Amino acid sequence: MATGSTNNKSQQLNARFPHNVVAELENSLEDGETKAQFIVTAVKGEIKRRQRRKAKLEPES
Numbered sequence: 001m002a003t004g005s006t007n008n009k010s011q012q013l014n015a016r017f018p019h020n021v022v023a024e025l026e027n028s029l030e031d032g033e034t035k036a037q038f039i040v041t042a043v044k045g046e047i048k049r050r051q052r053r054k055a056k057l058e059p060e061s
Contacts, residue, residue: 005012029038
């Protein structure tokens, strides 16, 4: 049974966004897409980008 902000599949996070970013986010949503889906997709993309950048900067062994 889920209690609090964590369950078997996910964890709830809270963050404040500037009003202009929220407006752009809402204008960018596709039909049927939730804000949570948009944010998760964006975060996954940023994680991949940083991993690639880190791998590129690390010297080859």
